[in-house]
């Protein structure tokens with residue numbers, strides 16, 4: 091309601107302070123400490139635990155396996171060997187099946203913040219639940235899921251565990267969103283199956299002077315990054331330590347046709363889509 095009133099009255103009440111906005115503009119990321127209550131985090135962790143205990147109830151959910159002999163595979167959750175869940179995996183798009191996950195993705199305060207950062211209503215286009223660190227090398231998300239309008243994508247990582255040097259914390263390269271993006275051979279910022287090596291060489295060259303910032307978040311903290319911010323997951327030093335997180339990519343609702351989105355809250359939308367195809 092507040093958001094709706096803000097829109098029609100043009101009220102100057104903002105979700106972000108001018109310092110937060112200036113930090114975002116300069117650095118391309120923002121940390122919101124203690125954003126979610128412990129009960130909300132406990133509910134998300136219980137939801138994921140329940141999913142893992144009853145995988146057959148979620149026949150469409152897919153999992154990307156990040157390490158071990160099945161590394162690189164995307165499988166239906168019920169087909170994944172149980173042992174794979176003791177290592178890095180990405181559980182894709184629980185927002186399609188779980189109201190607990192959706193209510194975090196579209197939390198009213200969070201969507202208000204995203205609305206201000208994106209300059210328009212946010213729309214969930216995917217969600218990823220990690221159980222351990224992602225161990226992903228530095229990358230730009232726009233390589234893999236470019237937004238319909240350049241720069242109009244933001245990504246939230248909700249901490250569901252304490253992030254330490256041991257469990258492969260998330261890192262970001264401050265200000266890297268200001269670097270002109272690498273263009274793949276077809277002139278696009280999207281990798282579209284092209285060899286990533288030249289893009290990675292460009293990244294190494296253009297970020298040589300930037301020190302990455304490691305995010306040592308606590309459960310309930312949120313880190314939001316800009317679609318053009320270089321980031322990744324540090325190597326996992328202790329493979330027994332979980333680093334659970336809920337990562338969500340948002341485009342702007344206004345950038346996709348009305349038929350492709352569903353409005354679920356005052357200013358929060360989800361993209362109408364199916365679960366990922368297997369590969």
Ligand SMILES: O=C(O)CCC(=O)C(=O)O
Pocket residue numbers: 218220223224225226231247259260261321322323324335337
């Ligand atoms: O949390 C992490 O380790 C990074 C996740 C990430 O890079 C992504 O989802 O794009």
